[in-house]
Amino acid sequence: MEEYFGYADLVARKLAEAGVRPGDLIEVAREDGATFRGMLMPKDEFSAPGIVVIKLDNGYNVGVRLGPKATVRLLSRGELTSHPGEPVSLSETEVRPPQRKVMILGTGGTIASRVDYETGAVHPYMDAKELAASVPEMFRYASVDVQQVMAIFSEDMTPKTWETVADEVAKRLEAGYEGVVVAHGTDTMAYTAAALSFVFHRGLPGPVALVGAQRSSDRPSSDAAFNLTAAVLVASEAPFGEVTVVMHGETGDTYALAHRGTKVRKMHSSRRDAFQSINDVPLAKVWPYERKIEMLRDDFKGRSKDLEPENGFNERVALIKFYPGMTSEVIDLLVDRGYHGIVIEGTGFGHVANRLIPSLQRAVESGVPVVITTQTLFGRVNLNVYSTGRRMLQAGFIPAEDMLPETAFVKLSWVLARTRDMDEVRRLMLTNLTGEINPRHELKLFPRWYHDRL
Amino acid sequence: MEEYFGYADLVARKLAEAGVRPGDLIEVAREDGATFRGMLMPKDEFSAPGIVVIKLDNGYNVGVRLGPKATVRLLSRGELTSHPGEPVSLSETEVRPPQRKVMILGTGGTIASRVDYETGAVHPYMDAKELAASVPEMFRYASVDVQQVMAIFSEDMTPKTWETVADEVAKRLEAGYEGVVVAHGTDTMAYTAAALSFVFHRGLPGPVALVGAQRSSDRPSSDAAFNLTAAVLVASEAPFGEVTVVMHGETGDTYALAHRGTKVRKMHSSRRDAFQSINDVPLAKVWPYERKIEMLRDDFKGRSKDLEPENGFNERVALIKFYPGMTSEVIDLLVDRGYHGIVIEGTGFGHVANRLIPSLQRAVESGVPVVITTQTLFGRVNLNVYSTGRRMLQAGFIPAEDMLPETAFVKLSWVLARTRDMDEVRRLMLTNLTGEINPRHELKLFPRWYHDRL
Numbered sequence: 001m002e003e004y005f006g007y008a009d010l011v012a013r014k015l016a017e018a019g020v021r022p023g024d025l026i027e028v029a030r031e032d033g034a035t036f037r038g039m040l041m042p043k044d045e046f047s048a049p050g051i052v053v054i055k056l057d058n059g060y061n062v063g064v065r066l067g068p069k070a071t072v073r074l075l076s077r078g079e080l081t082s083h084p085g086e087p088v089s090l091s092e093t094e095v096r097p098p099q100r101k102v103m104i105l106g107t108g109g110t111i112a113s114r115v116d117y118e119t120g121a122v123h124p125y126m127d128a129k130e131l132a133a134s135v136p137e138m139f140r141y142a143s144v145d146v147q148q149v150m151a152i153f154s155e156d157m158t159p160k161t162w163e164t165v166a167d168e169v170a171k172r173l174e175a176g177y178e179g180v181v182v183a184h185g186t187d188t189m190a191y192t193a194a195a196l197s198f199v200f201h202r203g204l205p206g207p208v209a210l211v212g213a214q215r216s217s218d219r220p221s222s223d224a225a226f227n228l229t230a231a232v233l234v235a236s237e238a239p240f241g242e243v244t245v246v247m248h249g250e251t252g253d254t255y256a257l258a259h260r261g262t263k264v265r266k267m268h269s270s271r272r273d274a275f276q277s278i279n280d281v282p283l284a285k286v287w288p289y290e291r292k293i294e295m296l297r298d299d300f301k302g303r304s305k306d307l308e309p310e311n312g313f314n315e316r317v318a319l320i321k322f323y324p325g326m327t328s329e330v331i332d333l334l335v336d337r338g339y340h341g342i343v344i345e346g347t348g349f350g351h352v353a354n355r356l357i358p359s360l361q362r363a364v365e366s367g368v369p370v371v372i373t374t375q376t377l378f379g380r381v382n383l384n385v386y387s388t389g390r391r392m393l394q395a396g397f398i399p400a401e402d403m404l405p406e407t408a409f410v411k412l413s414w415v416l417a418r419t420r421d422m423d424e425v426r427r428l429m430l431t432n433l434t435g436e437i438n439p440r441h442e443l444k445l446f447p448r449w450y451h452d453r454l
Numbered sequence: 455m456e457e458y459f460g461y462a463d464l465v466a467r468k469l470a471e472a473g474v475r476p477g478d479l480i481e482v483a484r485e486d487g488a489t490f491r492g493m494l495m496p497k498d499e500f501s502a503p504g505i506v507v508i509k510l511d512n513g514y515n516v517g518v519r520l521g522p523k524a525t526v527r528l529l530s531r532g533e534l535t536s537h538p539g540e541p542v543s544l545s546e547t548e549v550r551p552p553q554r555k556v557m558i559l560g561t562g563g564t565i566a567s568r569v570d571y572e573t574g575a576v577h578p579y580m581d582a583k584e585l586a587a588s589v590p591e592m593f594r595y596a597s598v599d600v601q602q603v604m605a606i607f608s609e610d611m612t613p614k615t616w617e618t619v620a621d622e623v624a625k626r627l628e629a630g631y632e633g634v635v636v637a638h639g640t641d642t643m644a645y646t647a648a649a650l651s652f653v654f655h656r657g658l659p660g661p662v663a664l665v666g667a668q669r670s671s672d673r674p675s676s677d678a679a680f681n682l683t684a685a686v687l688v689a690s691e692a693p694f695g696e697v698t699v700v701m702h703g704e705t706g707d708t709y710a711l712a713h714r715g716t717k718v719r720k721m722h723s724s725r726r727d728a729f730q731s732i733n734d735v736p737l738a739k740v741w742p743y744e745r746k747i748e749m750l751r752d753d754f755k756g757r758s759k760d761l762e763p764e765n766g767f768n769e770r771v772a773l774i775k776f777y778p779g780m781t782s783e784v785i786d787l788l789v790d791r792g793y794h795g796i797v798i799e800g801t802g803f804g805h806v807a808n809r810l811i812p813s814l815q816r817a818v819e820s821g822v823p824v825v826i827t828t829q830t831l832f833g834r835v836n837l838n839v840y841s842t843g844r845r846m847l848q849a850g851f852i853p854a855e856d857m858l859p860e861t862a863f864v865k866l867s868w869v870l871a872r873t874r875d876m877d878e879v880r881r882l883m884l885t886n887l888t889g890e891i892n893p894r895h896e897l898k899l900f901p902r903w904y905h906d907r908l
Contacts (some may be wrong), residue, residue, distance in 0.1 A: 153805070153808070153840065153841075153842055154801075155776075155778075155800075155801050155802070155805040155806060155807050155808070155842055156807050156808055156809070156842075157778045157779075158778055158779035158807075159778070159779045160779075161778075162778075186802060187801035187802035187803075187805055188778045188801055191777070191778050192778075249905055250905075251897065255905075257905060266801070266802065266829075266830050267830055267831065267832050267900075268830050268832040268833040268900060269802055269803050269804070269828050269830045269832070269833030269834055269835065269836065270803070270833050270834070270836070271832075271833065271900060273900075274830065274832075274833070276903045277903070281904060281905070281906070281907070281908055282905065285905060296905070296906060296907050297907070297908075315779055318777075318780075318784075319775060319777040319780075320775070321773060321774070321775040321799065322609075323645070323772075323773040323860070323863055324609075324611045324612055324613070324615075324616075324642045324645050324646075325611075325612035325613045325614075325769055325867075326772075326773075329787065329791060330772075330784055330787065330788075333783065333784065333787050334784075337783060345775065346609075347608075347609050347641035347642055347720070348609070348640060348641035348720065348723055349641075349723050349724070350723070351607070351609040351641055352609060353609050353610050353612075354607070354609070354610055355610070374723050375720075376720050376721055376722050376723045376728065377721065378721055378722040378723070378725075378728075379722040379723030379724050379725065379728070380723055380724070381723065382723065382724070386607065387607075388607055388609055388610075406777070409777055413779075442908050443705065444904045444908060445904060446721075446722060446725060446727075447901035447902055447903045447904065448901055448902045449730045449731070449901045450735060450898045450899060450901065451703055451704075451709075451711060451735070451736065451739060451750070452735070452750065453735070453750050453751070454735055454751075454896050454898060
């Protein structure tokens with residue numbers, strides 16, 4: 001097979017078979033059923049092999065990976081003003097994107113509020129007029145509506161709050177918004193992102209982008225405008241229907257990252273790039289002012305037609321970090337007080353002291369699932385290597401693979417609102433519902449540390 | 455001032471004033487009182503400005519930073535066989551190091567044991583003959599004695615075990631060993647390293663190097679030999695008297711790192727380079743097979759003459775991780791059961807939910823100090839920014855700067871074995887005793903994350 005407008009191999013064959021040329025309006029159906037509609041672009045030097053590049057009708061270029069069963073269909077012939085291989089220029093009508101509608105929901109926190117530093121009172125800031133004045137860039141990407149749905153610090157959020165946020169998000173997506181931005185305090189934003197990920201694990205018609213600010217908007221170093229613009233761009237134009245956290249990717253105002261809601265963690269108390277993906281790569285890199293979204297993975301869920309939220313969290317779940325010398329007092333209390341589930345942050349492969357195992361086993365025998373994660377954060381729980389781990393497996397504890405302790409905690413809370421049957425809890429906890437388990441780790445996923453003189 | 459045997463500025467002036475030349479035996483006294491005795495080396499291209507390089511009498515080159523008040527003294531004229539500027543060659547008598555004595559204490563864990571995978575029984579492995587056969591390299595650096603002092607998995611260690619290990623270490627240093635290696639399970643090795651750091655915070659006559667293995671010695675990928683050889687090299691030849699964790703610096707068998715015991719954390723469940731310094735650079739980079747130690751910082755404590763251990767830990771201290779929706783039940787239990795101290799892993803700058811503050815305040819009012827750390831691990835607690843934090847300060851909680859939660863837990867356990875006076879506890883927690891607080895963070899201390907396609 002020869003090259004076909006720069007494309008090679010499978011992609012070239014599929015395009016040739018469909019008889020489509022750059023400039024044509026086409027529809028690409030991926031193997032997983034996601035479909036993309038837009039103008040076929042000539043292959044550019046940046047896209048990976050196996051990818052077809054189309055310009056969506058919002059003006060955004062997306063690379064779609066074609067598997068053997070993917071299909072390409074001609075919708076209508078295009079009228080390119082340039083020759084294939086040359087830069088594509090479009091008439092002015094064509095470049096003006098249809099005005100997509102994005103909803104920003106304010107919940108509180110640094111980004112969505114003005115904090116009175118004297119009294120600590122939180123003043124809603126999410127007034128559309130004020131926003132427009134302070135973050136005008138985001139209106140380039142969508143018609144933006146803003147609504148304050150609550151005004152609390154994120155450290156005060158609870159599983160009940162997650163339910164409210166999920167309801168508000170669902171309502172806006174049902175009303176036809178293409179994406180929803182949730183402005184949130186950064187302290188527990190990753191927990192809420194995981195919670196929304198499980199509620200919407202069956203699919204989303206558009207992105208839900210949680211966003212926050214590490215420095216408040218009244219400070220010159222504030223990251224609020226950059227992050228919010230990136231989040232609106234994601235909500236409006238990203239090709240996925242997933243819950244993400246959109247925050248600075250590094251300290252400068254270069255790119256933001258859209259992290260999968262189940263794999264992200266706040267890793268620094270004050271840096272702008274505090275949010276990082278653990279044990280996985282982010283979904284996408286986002287240049288808010290260049291209107292550019294670069295997908296970093298192909299296994300995302302596309303925007304789905306239907307919305308089937310499964311909302312509801314169990315509030316009687318505890319997250320307990322193990323430490324040397326820990327006694328069984330706290331575990332016993334949780335069981336005696338009728339807690340419904342316990343997530344343990346063990347050491348290394350997930351171990352706890354052998355003397356704690358009987359107490360935790362009593363929890364299991366009382367119908368309280370015990371889920372094991374690791375305080376190393378990176379890597380995977382493995383209870384098969386050492387005798388302590390094997391005793392833990394025999395006692396019926398559930399090893400939560402490479403899930404973050406926080407994500408396992410949120411997931412157990414979500415699972416226990418659906419079922420308290422121990423077998424079903426185990427099955428759900430060990431099923432990868434929405435990217436919370438990465439079955440394969442590459443060496444590159446461990447960050448590079450500074451090992452030199454300062 | 456002209457150049458003096460390659461040295462410039464302050465260093466050149468001090469060397470010229472002392473009338474010393476490369477090859478001479480000299481004594482350098484740093485501003486902090488640490489003294490180094492050895493042969494003055496010509497400046498080489500690798501050492502930083504402001505550093506004088508001397509060859510210690512064990513054959514190891516060390517760079518000593520000279521401040522304005524440092525002094526240089528000639529001890530005896532050397533007889534270099536080469537001209538200044540050329541590579542230094544020494545007679546055979548001179549390169550043979552005096553045989554330093556290092557003690558390896560086995561405590562259990564993967565490195566120090568043979569684990570029976572069927573029964574989980576731990577068999578002491580630390581028999582000198584077996585060791586010599588499996589890790590012969592380490593005998594190049596010292597006369598090594600080996601003793602098994604306990605045989606437990608590190609997840610089963612407690613503050614009482616830390617006391618035993620500290621006693622055993624002190625005994626060996628008093629008996630004249632130049633350094634002690636503690637072979638330890640990796641799961642809680644960082645906690646024990648912090649514990650020994652506080653016990654020996656007044657100074658050590660030589661390094662205490664904790665070492666472990668992420669893969670057991672019966673596996674071809676075992677890191678036991680590499681790590682143990684690096685630890686013996688550190689114990690024998692490193693210029694500092696500090697407690698360190700010595701483990702692989704990256705995945706290959708290139709260099710190990712000697713991490714300060716209060717700043718190190720196991721950050722991966724299975725990688726060889728799982729141990730990394732948080733919020734600080736390691737003490738040194740170690741090439742075990744090249745017999746090379748490169749100091750990464752100048753602020754280390756030198757080997758001191760005296761040993762004044764302050765041993766003893768309070769077992770009634772709890773480490774509690776905050777999570778959204780957490781109720782006050784666990785806090786109330788700890789206070790009611792007569793716990794002596796509580797360390798909280800808060801969110802972001804160290805926050806907890808506002809509804810938990812009264813319970814924690816009751817702890818403080820009952821004489822139970824509440825110490826605040828952050829679950830972001832990186833960065834510093836700051837309770838002055840938001841109203842939640844200010845309420846926490848008003849309630850009397852102690853913000854533990856940039857201390858790791860695990861280190862703050864160990865420190866509070868150590869402090870509460872010395873005093874239960876609240877003011878004294880606060881003073882000690884906020885005093886940097888042994889590198890646990892880094893007052894200044896550089897951007898480089900946050901690792902670099904992978905933000906591209908795999």
